[in-house]
Amino acid sequence: MYKNFAEVKSALTSGVSVLEITESYLKRIEEYKNLNAFLEVFTDSVRENALRVDEKIKAGNAGRLAGMVIGVKDNICYKGHKVSASSKILEGFESLYTATALERLLNEDAIVIGRLNCDEFAMGSSNENSAFGPVRNPLNTNTVPGGSSGGSAAAVAANLCTISLGSDTGGSIRQPASFTGTYGIKPTYGRISRYGLIAYASSFDQIGAFTNTLEDNALVTEIMSGKDPMDSTSTSREVGSFALTPTDEKKRIAYIQEAYEMEGMQPEVKERMDEVIATLKADGHIVEPVSFPYLDYMVPTYYVLSTAEASSNLSRFDGVHYGYRAKNAVGVEATYKKSRSEGFGPEVQRRIMAGTFVLSNEFYEAYYSKGQKVRRVLQTKTKAIFADFDFVLTPTTPATAFELNAVNDPIQMYLQDIFTVHANLTGNPAISLPYGKSNDGMPFGLQLMSAPFTEKALYDFSAYLETKFQLN
Amino acid sequence: MENTREKYEVVIGLEVHAQMLTKTKAYSNDVNEFGAHPNTNVSVVSLGHPGTLPVMNKKTIENAIKLGLACHSNIASNQYFARKNYFYPDLPKGYQITQDKTPICTGGHLVVKDDLGNYKNVGITRIHMEEDAGKSIHDVDVYDTLVDLNRAGVPLLEIVSEPDIRSSQEAYNYVAEVRKLVRYLDICDGNMEEGSLRCDANISVRLVGTIEFGTKVEVKNMNSIRNVQRAIEFEITRQIEVVENGGEVSQETRGFDALKGITISMRSKEAANDYRYFPEPDLQPLFVDQPQIDAIKNDMPALPRELYLKYTEEFGLSEYDATNLVDNKYIALYFEDVLLHTKQIKTAANLLMGEVKSYLNQQAVEITEFPLKPNVIAELVNLIEAGKVSYSIASSKVFPALFEFTDKSVLEVATILNVIQDSDEDSIANYVKQVIESNTTEVQRYVAGEKQLVGFLMGQLMKVSQGKADPKQANPMLRKILDELS
Numbered sequence: 001m002y003k004n005f006a007e008v009k010s011a012l013t014s015g016v017s018v019l020e021i022t023e024s025y026l027k028r029i030e031e032y033k034n035l036n037a038f039l040e041v042f043t044d045s046v047r048e049n050a051l052r053v054d055e056k057i058k059a060g061n062a063g064r065l066a067g068m069v070i071g072v073k074d075n076i077c078y079k080g081h082k083v084s085a086s087s088k089i090l091e092g093f094e095s096l097y098t099a100t101a102l103e104r105l106l107n108e109d110a111i112v113i114g115r116l117n118c119d120e121f122a123m124g125s126s127n128e129n130s131a132f133g134p135v136r137n138p139l140n141t142n143t144v145p146g147g148s149s150g151g152s153a154a155a156v157a158a159n160l161c162t163i164s165l166g167s168d169t170g171g172s173i174r175q176p177a178s179f180t181g182t183y184g185i186k187p188t189y190g191r192i193s194r195y196g197l198i199a200y201a202s203s204f205d206q207i208g209a210f211t212n213t214l215e216d217n218a219l220v221t222e223i224m225s226g227k228d229p230m231d232s233t234s235t236s237r238e239v240g241s242f243a244l245t246p247t248d249e250k251k252r253i254a255y256i257q258e259a260y261e262m263e264g265m266q267p268e269v270k271e272r273m274d275e276v277i278a279t280l281k282a283d284g285h286i287v288e289p290v291s292f293p294y295l296d297y298m299v300p301t302y303y304v305l306s307t308a309e310a311s312s313n314l315s316r317f318d319g320v321h322y323g324y325r326a327k328n329a330v331g332v333e334a335t336y337k338k339s340r341s342e343g344f345g346p347e348v349q350r351r352i353m354a355g356t357f358v359l360s361n362e363f364y365e366a367y368y369s370k371g372q373k374v375r376r377v378l379q380t381k382t383k384a385i386f387a388d389f390d391f392v393l394t395p396t397t398p399a400t401a402f403e404l405n406a407v408n409d410p411i412q413m414y415l416q417d418i419f420t421v422h423a424n425l426t427g428n429p430a431i432s433l434p435y436g437k438s439n440d441g442m443p444f445g446l447q448l449m450s451a452p453f454t455e456k457a458l459y460d461f462s463a464y465l466e467t468k469f470q471l472n
Numbered sequence: 473m474e475n476t477r478e479k480y481e482v483v484i485g486l487e488v489h490a491q492m493l494t495k496t497k498a499y500s501n502d503v504n505e506f507g508a509h510p511n512t513n514v515s516v517v518s519l520g521h522p523g524t525l526p527v528m529n530k531k532t533i534e535n536a537i538k539l540g541l542a543c544h545s546n547i548a549s550n551q552y553f554a555r556k557n558y559f560y561p562d563l564p565k566g567y568q569i570t571q572d573k574t575p576i577c578t579g580g581h582l583v584v585k586d587d588l589g590n591y592k593n594v595g596i597t598r599i600h601m602e603e604d605a606g607k608s609i610h611d612v613d614v615y616d617t618l619v620d621l622n623r624a625g626v627p628l629l630e631i632v633s634e635p636d637i638r639s640s641q642e643a644y645n646y647v648a649e650v651r652k653l654v655r656y657l658d659i660c661d662g663n664m665e666e667g668s669l670r671c672d673a674n675i676s677v678r679l680v681g682t683i684e685f686g687t688k689v690e691v692k693n694m695n696s697i698r699n700v701q702r703a704i705e706f707e708i709t710r711q712i713e714v715v716e717n718g719g720e721v722s723q724e725t726r727g728f729d730a731l732k733g734i735t736i737s738m739r740s741k742e743a744a745n746d747y748r749y750f751p752e753p754d755l756q757p758l759f760v761d762q763p764q765i766d767a768i769k770n771d772m773p774a775l776p777r778e779l780y781l782k783y784t785e786e787f788g789l790s791e792y793d794a795t796n797l798v799d800n801k802y803i804a805l806y807f808e809d810v811l812l813h814t815k816q817i818k819t820a821a822n823l824l825m826g827e828v829k830s831y832l833n834q835q836a837v838e839i840t841e842f843p844l845k846p847n848v849i850a851e852l853v854n855l856i857e858a859g860k861v862s863y864s865i866a867s868s869k870v871f872p873a874l875f876e877f878t879d880k881s882v883l884e885v886a887t888i889l890n891v892i893q894d895s896d897e898d899s900i901a902n903y904v905k906q907v908i909e910s911n912t913t914e915v916q917r918y919v920a921g922e923k924q925l926v927g928f929l930m931g932q933l934m935k936v937s938q939g940k941a942d943p944k945q946a947n948p949m950l951r952k953i954l955d956e957l958s
Contacts, residue, residue: 077523085522096516099523198522202753231525232755309753312557315566316520320619332617336559359557359748368750 001028001159004213008067008162012057018067018111022050025069025113029160035136037151037160039074040082041114049111056109063108064223071161073152074115075122076102076207077196081112085198086130087120089317089343091324099196100231101207101224102165108223113161116151120345121314122172122200124148125416126407129347134404137180139442143401146176146416149210153180156210163220164210169200170302171396171420173208174432178396178445181434182210183217186420188452189427190235192221193228199313201306202233204424214433214466218242218459225455235453242456246463250284254389257289259419266399269444272436273395276446279468290385290392297374299414302421304358304371311355317343350410375425382426386451391461394419396432396445419447429455433462435469476716480677482708483685484637485597486700488650490629490660491604491668492535498603498627499526499569499755506666510620518625520564525754532627533576533758535659536601537768539629540577542653542775543596548576549760553601553752558745562606562619570602570630572749576760582653583777584645586638594646595634602628629659635674635685640704647671647697652776656801664696671700676721677711686711687721691735694728703728707735779804787817796825802839803829806846813850816857823853827867844874851882859942865891893942900937900946904953907933919958926951 001024002008008021029041046069056062072078075085077095084090098106106112119129127135127150135150137143138158145154149166153176156164166173168186177184185208192207199205207224211217222242228234255277280287319325319339326338344352358367385392396419407413423430429452432445446465450458497504500517517524540547554572577599586592606624610617631650637643651662651669662669671694676686691707694700706728711721726735774782776798783794798804803824810820828849832839852874856866860883870886877885886892894900907929908915918925926947933946 075523083522090522093522095523096521194523195525196523199754230527232527233525233753308750312555312567312748312750315557315559316522316564318559318566320561321520321564332561356748359750361746361748364748364750 002162003159004211005065005068005162005216005219006213008069012067017050018053018057019047019050021067022046022069022111022113025161028158029114032138032158032160034141035138035154035158035160036133037117037135037145037154037158038071038114039084039086039117039132039151042081042112045081046111046113053109053111063110065105065108065110065220068105068110068162068220069113070105070110071114071116071152071155071164072102072112073118073122073149073164073166075118075167075198075200076165077198078102078112078115081115083115083198084131085121086118086132087317087344087348088131089319089324089340090322091343093323095196097196099207100193100228102196104224104226105165105220110220116149116155116164116166118151118166119148119172120348121198121310122148122167122169122205123310123347123351125171125175125413126402126404127151127176128404129345131345136404137401139180140401142403143442144179144404146179146397146401148172149176149184152210153177153182153184156180156182156212159212163212163216166208166210167197167200168206168208168420168424169204169306170424171417173210174396174420174430174445174447175416177210177432177434178443178447179401181437181443181445182212183214183431183433184208184210184445185217185221185431185455185458186423186429187221187225187455188235188429189424190233191429191453191455192224193226193231193234195228195230195234199309201309202313203309204302204306206424214459214462215244217431218244221455221459237453240456242459244463245460246467247460248464250286251391251461252286252288252389253280253391253393254288254290254385255393256292256295258291258293258295259394260289262295262398262418264398265395266438266444268436268438269395269398269400272444272446273393276393276435276469283468287393288389290389292381292385294374294378294381295418298378298421298425299417301371301374301378302417302425303354303414304367305375305425307351307355308359308368308371309355311352311359314344314348314352319343347410378422379426382422382428386428390450390457392449394447394449396420396447400438400440400442400444423449428452429458431458431462433465435465477712479679480708480712480715481680481682482638483635483676483678483688484639484643484704485635485674485688486633486637486643486646487672487674488631488633488647489604489670489672490539490631490650490654490662492532492627492629492659493661494529494531494535494627496529497625498529498532498601500625501527502625504626506668508622510618510622513622514624518564518621520566520624526569526752528755528758529627532601533760534768535627535657536576536599536629537760537765538657538772539631539654539659540580540599541765541769541772542657543577543580543582543599543631545577545580545596545599547760547765548574548578550574550757551576551760552757553755554749555752556602557748560605560608561617562608562621562624564606564621564624568603568605569752569755571600575600576758582633582646582649584637584642584649586645587641592636592642594636594642597632597634599629599631602630604628629654635676640701640708643673643704644697644701647700649776651697652799652801656773656776658773664694667695670695671697673700673704673707675704675707675711677708677715686715687723689721689723689735690725692725692727692738695730699728699730702730702733703735706733710735773801774804774808776801776804779808783821787821789818789821793821793825797821800839806839806842809846810850810853813847814853814857816853819856819863820850820853822863823849823867823871827871843878848874848882855882855886859895859944860892861886862893862939862943865893865939892940894937894940895942895945897945900941900949903933903937903941903946904950906936907950908953908957915954915957918954926954929954
């Protein structure tokens, strides 16, 4: 079993081949089939690629990620392989190209072992919305791994691959990271190319990594970052090295008063938060509460804007060009209606309808336009916080993983995102660090958010926290 | 009917779509060309595959600004793109990327001739950038509609006019003007038959003197400028008939059937789509600054209207000549090039509109394929003006020979042809002497007062000189001698 890339590399040094490492992962995937983390294991291509990397290692020209075996969320395109966004509507669809972020990892000789289950079109917070069944949390299989990148979180937590890729639109990486005790980052909007990521909400989506160590997280995020000519929203800002350099520099840290006082937070989460604050203060950092009285507006704003974009982004799945087409549909209108009604699951349909509604001529001003205004206010206010502070600290989730089928009300499910949507609405980077366990042993995460394009500082301070709290 | 017609005022606004002549598509690197095999100019972006994203083709912005400047429009400094959402099999993304609330150009006008031949301004509401859809082909396969996505993503400029057009002839003139302009600016080839220039017309009628507009009908599918005129003409008659018979024109979209020459209802306005426009999140907002606009302005070719005014007002050419010269961009450019080598504007214009144009017609070639360079034509013009050859000899003898003696100068060709005019004072005096001696009767009559006989005597002189005497010199000399005899 290989828990992280350091273990993989030391195995390589002691003479273990990439193929052998791959075989051990394949075996473990088989053993953990009950998790339903993988939708498809690329048994053939991963072996071929392992052999190819072994050759490169022998020749002495292997890339920085030689030996790394990665799992990819089923909404990231990989040339010549199926991709379905965990939806029936993409039945049989195979991608003709590779997402830029993944391509950059492949260029450094990472290899892909398979595609990972997720909520359909990344819409969900429990991974129960997949057309291919829910994923189970490896730490307690009665609970969910979180969502929408549930398969990616579970696969890393269960050591079914070295690292995995997910996507985060409202918390889809950080919430599952919190539920599975893994590291998960949502980089700054524009930091990593979205080309090849099946769009849910274009102005929110970012690709990010799940890892078992901070070091691995920084490494793959660095490699994936940077301008991509295929994505106009990716930035040409310099990336630099994300390699961890812990400092004892004193930082200014804010915690959000309203989040801290939120009702219904699990007692252990709150206690641990108090502990962290006290320790940081004792260590000489400035830790202060800031009032950010917009908590109640964030989730509604997020759902208005993200569903609006989704309703348009998902128009292309129409049963005409590729993927699922309803049988016995006569005429183009019926083909659309039947294919989409049969191909999309209930949550996706709900969001398409909500998004269509908020963009309709009659309600555009009342919903979409207002949502845009609230988003701008949030961006301004958040910028103001980062003028005075280096980091904003919150729990990633108010509680630990819940049981399967426990949350049936969509609105209750949407509140899973209460602490995470902030970073997607404003574009800031945010990371979830495993930092505590409840009395029944389930993990929960600490979310650290920083100013746009300060991933390096985010990683360095996380490294400091890790030493301070001995998180691992 | 004619009297009935006069009771009504016609109100027309036109929407013209011009496909841009860019190498690649609006938001991808796919090739933009007409006539390729179906579905060959397509990558995952044109196909709308999951995960693909648009990337702005900068050339389209430049084209939009050029056209905006040519129409005297305001260029927006700050704009964003929008998605227009609707389902159609030739629209693979399920939305079209366009501009909604922030078009790149607003306001401005085009100068167009009205029915009386007077020039009027037709206002421009807006010009914006968007992408074309693919093509649905209904008549190739018996059972299925076929979709060709080569056109999907081809950049378009949509030019929306104010409802300032008052007749089908004005509409014709307006579209012709737009076409001339986009051709001058190299934005679009203006080919309506191939669909690279398309026009929709909004037409309504109202009683003369009424302030409110009548109910407007949108007419589509007019694949030539002539058909725009025919469709509008039909529609005007139809609408007036409806109103005259006590009916109401219903708001709808109609298509033009070119074979029957009629418009046919396609859909009523109640069935109108809600396009759910919203800002395109995959593209960054676009900023255009003044230096960029200035750079484009400095790079722009002379425009037909400017040239027309120059030719008529500055050069003193007739309206007819000026119109003909600017009608085709390449003829105008050729003319401009000729003028770089000669100052004889009128002679150059005559030669171009005369011999050169008839050569082009006979050979059925464009001026761009014309074998003689502008400096050669200028040389011929200069030879005429220098009195070395007469205009008629130049056009009938020298001009055709230039195509054979391509390695010789025009003067050398004229010399070989032995048509160089005699400008030598002594020899011209000699010709005059010969004419007077051998036409004594006519000379007598001239002296007696029949002054018009100078023409005949001049003709005799040219005959004697075998056409080589320079008439500009010979004519005054002949008159002088004759008048001395009187």
